[in-house]
Amino acid sequence: MELQQNHFEIFGLPVSYQVDRPALAKRYRELQQEFHPDRFAAKSEREQMLSMQYAAQINEANNTLKDPVARAAYLLKLAGVEINPEQTTADGEFLMQQMILRERLEEVRDAADPETELDELGSEAARLFKTQESAFSSALENGALDDAKNALLKLQFLAKLQRQVEELEEDLLD
Amino acid sequence: MALLQISEPGQTPEPHARKRAVGIDLGTTNSLVATVRSGSAESLPAEDGRVILPSAVRYTEAGVEVGYGARAAAGDDPYNTLISIKRFMGRGLADIKHFGDQLPYHFADPSSESAGGMPVIKTVAGEVNPVQVSAEILKALAKRGADSLGGPLDGAVITVPAYFDEAQRQATKDAAKLAGLKVLRLLNEPTAAAVAYGLDKPEGGDERDVDDKTIAVYDLGGGTFDISILRLSKGVFEVLSTGGDSALGGDDFDRAVAEWIASEAGLGTDHDAATQRKLLNTACAAKEALASETSVPVSYGNWSAELTRDKLAELLDPLIAKTLRACKRALRDADLSADEVAEVVLVGGSTRTLRVREKVREFFGRDPHADIDPDQVVAIGAAIQADVLVGNKSREDLLLLDVIPLSLGIETMGGLTEKLIHRNTTIPVAKAQEFTTFKDGQTAMAIHVVQGERELVQDCRSLARFELRGIPPMVAGAAHIRVTFQVDADGLLSVTAMEKSSGVQAEITVKPSYGLGDSDITRMLQDSYANAEEDIAARALREAQVEAERTLEAMLVALKEDGAELLDEKELDALERAMQGLRLAHNGGTAEEIRSRIDELNTLSESFAARRMDKSIKRAMQGHSLDEFDKP
Numbered sequence: 001m002e003l004q005q006n007h008f009e010i011f012g013l014p015v016s017y018q019v020d021r022p023a024l025a026k027r028y029r030e031l032q033q034e035f036h037p038d039r040f041a042a043k044s045e046r047e048q049m050l051s052m053q054y055a056a057q058i059n060e061a062n063n064t065l066k067d068p069v070a071r072a073a074y075l076l077k078l079a080g081v082e083i084n085p086e087q088t089t090a091d092g093e094f095l096m097q098q099m100i101l102r103e104r105l106e107e108v109r110d111a112a113d114p115e116t117e118l119d120e121l122g123s124e125a126a127r128l129f130k131t132q133e134s135a136f137s138s139a140l141e142n143g144a145l146d147d148a149k150n151a152l153l154k155l156q157f158l159a160k161l162q163r164q165v166e167e168l169e170e171d172l173l174d
Numbered sequence: 175m176a177l178l179q180i181s182e183p184g185q186t187p188e189p190h191a192r193k194r195a196v197g198i199d200l201g202t203t204n205s206l207v208a209t210v211r212s213g214s215a216e217s218l219p220a221e222d223g224r225v226i227l228p229s230a231v232r233y234t235e236a237g238v239e240v241g242y243g244a245r246a247a248a249g250d251d252p253y254n255t256l257i258s259i260k261r262f263m264g265r266g267l268a269d270i271k272h273f274g275d276q277l278p279y280h281f282a283d284p285s286s287e288s289a290g291g292m293p294v295i296k297t298v299a300g301e302v303n304p305v306q307v308s309a310e311i312l313k314a315l316a317k318r319g320a321d322s323l324g325g326p327l328d329g330a331v332i333t334v335p336a337y338f339d340e341a342q343r344q345a346t347k348d349a350a351k352l353a354g355l356k357v358l359r360l361l362n363e364p365t366a367a368a369v370a371y372g373l374d375k376p377e378g379g380d381e382r383d384v385d386d387k388t389i390a391v392y393d394l395g396g397g398t399f400d401i402s403i404l405r406l407s408k409g410v411f412e413v414l415s416t417g418g419d420s421a422l423g424g425d426d427f428d429r430a431v432a433e434w435i436a437s438e439a440g441l442g443t444d445h446d447a448a449t450q451r452k453l454l455n456t457a458c459a460a461k462e463a464l465a466s467e468t469s470v471p472v473s474y475g476n477w478s479a480e481l482t483r484d485k486l487a488e489l490l491d492p493l494i495a496k497t498l499r500a501c502k503r504a505l506r507d508a509d510l511s512a513d514e515v516a517e518v519v520l521v522g523g524s525t526r527t528l529r530v531r532e533k534v535r536e537f538f539g540r541d542p543h544a545d546i547d548p549d550q551v552v553a554i555g556a557a558i559q560a561d562v563l564v565g566n567k568s569r570e571d572l573l574l575l576d577v578i579p580l581s582l583g584i585e586t587m588g589g590l591t592e593k594l595i596h597r598n599t600t601i602p603v604a605k606a607q608e609f610t611t612f613k614d615g616q617t618a619m620a621i622h623v624v625q626g627e628r629e630l631v632q633d634c635r636s637l638a639r640f641e642l643r644g645i646p647p648m649v650a651g652a653a654h655i656r657v658t659f660q661v662d663a664d665g666l667l668s669v670t671a672m673e674k675s676s677g678v679q680a681e682i683t684v685k686p687s688y689g690l691g692d693s694d695i696t697r698m699l700q701d702s703y704a705n706a707e708e709d710i711a712a713r714a715l716r717e718a719q720v721e722a723e724r725t726l727e728a729m730l731v732a733l734k735e736d737g738a739e740l741l742d743e744k745e746l747d748a749l750e751r752a753m754q755g756l757r758l759a760h761n762g763g764t765a766e767e768i769r770s771r772i773d774e775l776n777t778l779s780e781s782f783a784a785r786r787m788d789k790s791i792k793r794a795m796q797g798h799s800l801d802e803f804d805k806p
Contacts, residue, residue, distance in 0.1 A: 029407065033573050034794045037602060037663040041358050042565035044728045045776060046783035052662055056604040063599065170506060
């Protein structure tokens with residue numbers, strides 16, 4: 001048994017890449033107040049099971065909408081476009097830029113001031129991420145699904161780069 | 175005037191109004207039980223007035239002893255006295271090898287099927303596993319609770335370190351099952367501590383006024399370290415991140431001091447079990463004395479010296495530094511810096527060590543909360559939550575959302591892990607994954623579930639192997655098997671599978687890597703009856719009766735709330751007849767008869783339950799943004 005609404009509808013939000021984060025957080029808490037299994041600890045087994053399934057779905061919806069890449073992929077899915085995990089962007093210029101960034105990342109450890117270098121790399125990745133987010137958002141609004149898909153593929157690249165930056169930061173910290 | 179309700183002679187009266195619920199802190203070194211009475215939470219003392227029950231279990235030919243007596247005997251009878259058993263929960267024999275020669279126990283051959291991959295320890299009273307040992311501690315606490323509250327317990331909240339993986343949580347729940355406890359929830363220890371401090375309530379106000387606030391709970395117990403970053407917002411506690419080390423604690427402080435004593439006293443590094451225990455006791459006493467003294471005399475045999483606070487700091491700093499690194503990591507996972515933390519809570523007896531407090535204050539730049547006894551704070555928070563969950567108190571505003579502490583994944587080709595559910599994801603959570611067959615006519619497949627962050631399966635913790643059977647035979651790659659991994663609010667995993675094109679539900683057998691299957695639990699329950707005076711039939715009957723009462727009461731409440739609205743006369747009549755059948759079975763039937771009546775009632779009420787949930791959903795969606803939904 002599943003909630004019938006899509007992720008946006010569950011939270012009463014318009015289907016859009018722009019998400020009202022405070023409204024999402026507030027609505028998420030209200031729904032968990034209602035459906036979390038703790039609310040059913042003294043109820044029948046059947047209700048406990050249903051509540052677990054609903055609470056899981058509410059969590060899944062919340063996680064998808066909170067995460068910029070997952071949200072973009074979900075919006076495309078709603079528009080009927082699914083991307084498979086092996087797919088990658090064909091934009092040669094973008095790929096070249098990525099290679100350069102990755103090389104810089106690999107060399108951070110040997111840099112004279114690794115922390116500053118890593119900070120710069122992190123801001124660069126964040127800036128590029130923002131650019132692709134706007135590209136995705138306007139492409140989706142204009143119904144240019146191929147462009148939106150291409151922007152999503154780039155967002156995936158950049159999200160991975162950001163994760164690697166964070167992991168390296170953590171390594172340097174230890 | 176209202177009519178008085180009087181039950182027919184021999185019938186169940188309305189279930190007693192106030193439920194007996196306790197919170198249990200099942201600790202590595204010490205355990206406690208607490209309850210809410212007359213509106214306030216308190217730890218329950220033993221007959222001698224002491225609230226702490228040392229987590230020590232001694233097996234003798236005459237029986238089992240738990241607590242202070244057992245701990246005192248650890249030096250003289252190390253092989254039969256099991257301490258810090260929590261470290262072995264959900265672990266395999268190979269995992270605990272790193273505790274090295276310091277473990278005085280005799281381990282049995284782990285290859286035996288009945289061990290379930292767990293370490294099995296030989297005692298004079300026979301072989302025991304960690305789940306059984308923990309169950310003895312839980313039994314002692316449950317008995318204390320029942321004696322003190324005047325009857326069998328209706329439910330318990332048991333706390334676990336936030337860092338506990340699935341196997342460790344499952345082992346804890348299995349121990350509760352062996353001890354005959356109904357678990358309302360496995361609650362993370364730091365969350366319990368935050369609840370105990372009432373950090374949800376501003377002074378003199380109500381918790382709804384509290385806007386976002388970040389809380390760090392630094393929990394250094396005897397054997398585990400946990401750091402949790404929580405966010406509290408309008409009565410909802412959310413665990414933002416957790417970190418820690420499930421094998422670091424005050425015991426290691428004692429060991430560090432003991433090693434210093436041994437080396438200063440020229441004892442070398444290789445000691446027998448009794449010597450090691452005595453060294454540890456001496457070390458622990460010196461460490462505790464340094465909380466009030468600046469320097470204490472230490473002696474062992476003919477050797478004696480002064481241990482100063484500075485020297486202690488030098489011995490402990492590397493261990494404390496490890497905890498602070500984990501704090502940094504947890505803050506990073508939560509996307510916060512140390513100065514954004516509004517409150518710091520200290521939990522665990524080892525936070526009495528002054529050096530720990532100094533270092534924590536320095537790290538977070540603020541004075542930590544330490545007013546509630548750090549040994550009792552977790553049990554007290556658990557008791558408050560147990561009181562809510564059992565239905566005594568309606569705290570519509572208090573909700574505890576926990577996260578999964580380590581990623582869950584499955585083994586793919588080449589021994590690699592594919593992560594399905596990432597760490598710090600709020601639970602409950604479900605993830606579906608599709609698999610296909612490799613060979614023509616293949617009807618079964620095996621899925622290996624692991625937990626951890628590393629890429630190689632061998633570096634993660636093996637949780638269980640699931641075997642799917644009954645896949646309809648098709649050509650290779652044609653079957654699409656959708657496997658759903660569900661983690662419940664306690665952090666426990668269950669797996670279901672379905673072949674999509676045929677809709678055939680695949681049959682699943684679970685083999686936990688280090689734990690018990692259902693049949694093992696049944697066998698152990700029987701073994702424990704064989705050793706106790708308790709009659710297995712009597713206990714089974716009592717448990718069935720309690721379950722019947724619970725089911726009846728849940729149904730009564732549901733009928734009262736929604737019966738008239740959601741059921742037609744025929745349905746209502748059928749349900750009431752099934753309830754009457756259950757009442758009769760409860761009063762004179764066997765355990766089996768009661769169970770079958772419960773099942774009957776549950777089946778009959780399934781669609782009622784679903785309608786009630788639908789109604790809740792509609793209500794939850796209403797009033798807010800009805801106009802935004804155009805789908806049915």
